[in-house]
Amino acid sequence: MSSFRNQYIDINKWTRPGIKNNGVKKLVVHYTANPGAPAANHYRYFGQTLPAQNRNLSEKKQTFASAHIFVDRTEAICIIPLNEVAYHANDVQQFVNGQPYRGVAALKPNANFLSIGVELCIEKNGTFHPDTIARAEQVCAELCKKFKLDPINDIVRHYDITHKICPAPWVSRSQGFTDFKAHVNKRMAGTVVTVPVLSNSTVTHTDAGRFIKNTVVAKDGLVLRTQRSAGSSMVLTLPNGTIVKYQLGSTVNGWGYIEYTNSKGQTFHGYVNVSYIKSDNELKSGAQKKAAAKPKTNNKPKFPLPDGVFKVTNPLIRGAAVKQIQTALAALYYYPDKGAPNNGIDGAYGPKTANAVKRFQLMNGLTADGIYGPKTKAKLETLMK
Ligand SMILES: [Zn+2]
Numbered sequence: 001m002s003s004f005r006n007q008y009i010d011i012n013k014w015t016r017p018g019i020k021n022n023g024v025k026k027l028v029v030h031y032t033a034n035p036g037a038p039a040a041n042h043y044r045y046f047g048q049t050l051p052a053q054n055r056n057l058s059e060k061k062q063t064f065a066s067a068h069i070f071v072d073r074t075e076a077i078c079i080i081p082l083n084e085v086a087y088h089a090n091d092v093q094q095f096v097n098g099q100p101y102r103g104v105a106a107l108k109p110n111a112n113f114l115s116i117g118v119e120l121c122i123e124k125n126g127t128f129h130p131d132t133i134a135r136a137e138q139v140c141a142e143l144c145k146k147f148k149l150d151p152i153n154d155i156v157r158h159y160d161i162t163h164k165i166c167p168a169p170w171v172s173r174s175q176g177f178t179d180f181k182a183h184v185n186k187r188m189a190g191t192v193v194t195v196p197v198l199s200n201s202t203v204t205h206t207d208a209g210r211f212i213k214n215t216v217v218a219k220d221g222l223v224l225r226t227q228r229s230a231g232s233s234m235v236l237t238l239p240n241g242t243i244v245k246y247q248l249g250s251t252v253n254g255w256g257y258i259e260y261t262n263s264k265g266q267t268f269h270g271y272v273n274v275s276y277i278k279s280d281n282e283l284k285s286g287a288q289k290k291a292a293a294k295p296k297t298n299n300k301p302k303f304p305l306p307d308g309v310f311k312v313t314n315p316l317i318r319g320a321a322v323k324q325i326q327t328a329l330a331a332l333y334y335y336p337d338k339g340a341p342n343n344g345i346d347g348a349y350g351p352k353t354a355n356a357v358k359r360f361q362l363m364n365g366l367t368a369d370g371i372y373g374p375k376t377k378a379k380l381e382t383l384m385k
Helices: 039-055 130-146 158-162 168-172 174-188 280-292 320-331 351-363 374-383
Strands: 026-031 069-071 076-078 115-120 155-157 211-217 222-225 234-238 243-247 255-261 267-273
Touching (some): 026 130, 039 069, 039 076, 069 130, 076 130, 115 130, 155 174, 168 234, 222 255, 234 267, 351 374
Parallel strands (some): 026 155
Antiparallel strands (some): 069 076, 211 243, 222 234, 222 267, 243 255
16 A cells, blocks of 8 residues: 555646656655645645646746645645656755755756655644654655665755755754654664654754843854754854844854744754854944954955845836846846846846846745845845855
């Protein structure tokens, strides 16, 4: 008996293109990022809701997304045949030497043609239920047998391919994913596996001490890690000015434990180099020191960006500042108007520029409102270093 049932959505260009894949080299695990929504909701979403939404949008605003199998506590549904492409792991999160980051060599150039996407539903509190994990282990064991894959090497996270923070519970705590693969391996050998219940999905951390709020990151791109070591896994990077909470007394060898909640309300834990985080008081005295120090010279960024807020207005905002924004976006492949003269870099903040900003924001975890402000500026600067 199969661990999942087939209930295919209809072919449509946004979620099930109906294209045959080129075989299955890896299984890619994801989380749905929809707290409390079961597998059946995702069958409806990718089969009906998303295609219906896309039909009313211009081409550039349409969303292309899907995965093959959705797993919750009580069932697993396969919504796209396993020999077809789903749109689950070819997104662009970061650029390295001008190219989109791609971390799993065997899946290059496009992971969607060489892998199966397995999505784990999350509970209302953002964690995986042990029954969901156990069912996903069964599904992956069955798929590994079917496609002759080795669970330890051939199950990867979405994060491993594009650096998307997915599945978030296993990016912030990679041990959960390591355990998952080991369990799949055991299940293939016929061993009975019980999935331990975790109280939360964060990094295991036992240091005592309360958290101090309003600790600010004073370095752009500060890396949050799973251990007190620069060699440990990265959870995410924090832009300059990010407010985090530092746990008092947690610093050992220069690494301290922090908590960070993003604009979507997702909370992450991990270790940072504490020389780059400052308490309110330290910042105040630091600012005085800075004022007395000589201003730095010769620190001109490659793509200067304006301060302030830019959005579509009537009449449109025009000028060199808008051109700087457009140029930076284009450098990251978010062209205001691809194919138009100068790819739409015209110094006017019109709907097409707002749309490029929106696409950039969507792919970078920001509120996708098409308005350029301090957060968008900071993200652009981080990515262009
Ligand atoms: Zn994913």
